[in-house]
Amino acid sequence: MEIWLEKLFQKLERKFDAECSRIGDKIPYRTEDGEYKTDYAEKNMNWWTNGFWPGILWQMYHATGKESYRQAAEGVERKLDRALWGFIGLHHDVGFMWLHSAVADYRLTGNTESRNRGLLAASILAGRYNPAGRFIRAWNPDCVEEGQDCTGWIIVDSMMNIPLLYWASKEVEDPRFYYIAKNHADTVRRTLVREDGSCGHIACLNPDTGELEKILAGQGYSETSSWSRGQSWILYGFALSYRYTGDPVYLDTAKKTAHYVIANAALTDYVPLCDYRQPANPAYLDASAGLCTACGLLEIAEHVGAEEKHLYREHAERIVKAIAETCCDWEPGRDSIVQNCKVDYHSTGDRQTDLIYADYFLAEAVLRLMGKEFLIW
Numbered sequence: 001m002e003i004w005l006e007k008l009f010q011k012l013e014r015k016f017d018a019e020c021s022r023i024g025d026k027i028p029y030r031t032e033d034g035e036y037k038t039d040y041a042e043k044n045m046n047w048w049t050n051g052f053w054p055g056i057l058w059q060m061y062h063a064t065g066k067e068s069y070r071q072a073a074e075g076v077e078r079k080l081d082r083a084l085w086g087f088i089g090l091h092h093d094v095g096f097m098w099l100h101s102a103v104a105d106y107r108l109t110g111n112t113e114s115r116n117r118g119l120l121a122a123s124i125l126a127g128r129y130n131p132a133g134r135f136i137r138a139w140n141p142d143c144v145e146e147g148q149d150c151t152g153w154i155i156v157d158s159m160m161n162i163p164l165l166y167w168a169s170k171e172v173e174d175p176r177f178y179y180i181a182k183n184h185a186d187t188v189r190r191t192l193v194r195e196d197g198s199c200g201h202i203a204c205l206n207p208d209t210g211e212l213e214k215i216l217a218g219q220g221y222s223e224t225s226s227w228s229r230g231q232s233w234i235l236y237g238f239a240l241s242y243r244y245t246g247d248p249v250y251l252d253t254a255k256k257t258a259h260y261v262i263a264n265a266a267l268t269d270y271v272p273l274c275d276y277r278q279p280a281n282p283a284y285l286d287a288s289a290g291l292c293t294a295c296g297l298l299e300i301a302e303h304v305g306a307e308e309k310h311l312y313r314e315h316a317e318r319i320v321k322a323i324a325e326t327c328c329d330w331e332p333g334r335d336s337i338v339q340n341c342k343v344d345y346h347s348t349g350d351r352q353t354d355l356i357y358a359d360y361f362l363a364e365a366v367l368r369l370m371g372k373e374f375l376i377w
C-alpha cells in the first residue's frame with residue numbers, strides 16, 4: 001500500500017470517528033461555524049443528499065468493521081422511511097437517497113427490510129418514466145420556479161440515480177427496470193452530451209415526443225457552458241451504465257467526457273472550477289466535482305486495458321492529492337473535511353462551502369485507490 005494513501009485513510013478515519021460520535025444518526029448537509037448544527041431529518045427529509053452520510057458510514061463500516069458506523073447508518077435508514085412512505089416530495093434523486101442507505105445495508109448485511117426499501121425506491125424511480133419520450137422525469141413543480149413547467153425536464157445528475165434501477169432489475173430478475181434505465185441513458189446522451197465531451201445541465205424535452213426543446217444552464221454558468229459537477233455526473237454515470245449494460249457507447253461517452261475534464265482540471269492544478277467555462281473572475285472552485293470525477297476515472301480504469309488504466313488512475317490520484325493537500329480541514333474537532341465546494345454557480349449564499357457529498361466522494365476515492373471500497377452504485 002502506498003504510504004500517502006495509508007496516511008490519508010488514517011486522517012479520514014480519525015475525522016469520521018469523531019463526527020460519528022458527535023452526530024450519530026442525525027443527517028448532515030453543510031456546516032455552520034464548523035459544526036453540523038442542522039439535522040436534515042428535521043429540516044427536509046426529502047433532501048437529495050440525505051443518503052450521503054449513511055453512504056460514508058457504510059463505506060467506513062466495510063473498511064474498518066466498526067459497529068459504531070453501522071449503528072449510525074441503520075438509524076438514518078430507519079428515519080428515511082418517513083420520506084419513503086410520505087412519497088410526495090420525492091423525485092428522481094431517490095437513487096442517491098436509497099442506494100447509499102437501504103441498498104448498501106442490504107448488500108453488506110442481507111437485511112431483507114432494507115431490500116424492500118430499495119425495491120420500493122426503485123419502483124418510485126421507474127414510475128417517473130415517460131415511455132413516449134423515453135426519459136425519467138427529474139423534478140416536481142415544487143423544485144422549480146413558479147410558472148416553469150418541468151414535466152419534460154431531465155438533468156445530468158440522473159445518471160447517478162439509475163444504478164438503482166440496474167440493481168433492482170437484477171434483484172427481481174426482471175428486465176423492466178433495466179430497459180427504463182437504458183432508454184433514459186440513451187436520451188441523456190442524445191440531448192445533453194456534446195461532441196467535445198462537455199455537457200449541459202438541464203434538457204427540456206417535449207413530454208409527448210421526447211424532442212429536445214431547449215437546454216437550461218441549471219447550476220452552471222450558462223446553457224452553453226460546462227458545470228463541473230454535472231460533467232462528473234456524466235463521466236461517472238456513463239461508466240456505471242457501461243458496467244451494468246456492457247454497451248460500448250457508454251464507455252466511449254465516459255472516456256470522451258473524462259478526456260475533456262482532465263484537460264480542464266489540469267489548468268487549475270486538479271481542483272476543478274465550478275464551471276469549466278465560467279468567466280476568469282470570480283474563480284469559484286468546486287472540489288466536490290473533482291472528487292466525483294476521481295471516482296468516475298477509477299470506475300473507467302476498471303473497464304479498460306492496462307495501457308489506458310494508467311491514464312485514468314494517474315489523473316484520479318492527482319485530483320485526490322491536490323484536494324487532500326489544499327482543500328481539506330483535517331481537524332477532528334470540527335465537522336466536515338472538504339472545503340472549496342460550490343452548490344450552484346449563480347447562488348450567492350454558498351461561496352466556497354463544504355458539502356457532505358464531497359466528503360463521501362473523498363472517502364470513496366481513497367478507498368478505491370486502496371482497493372478497499374464497496375461499490376455503492
Ligand code: GLY
Binds near residue numbers: 048157219229343
Ligand atoms: N444533484 C444536484 C447537485 O449536484 O447539486
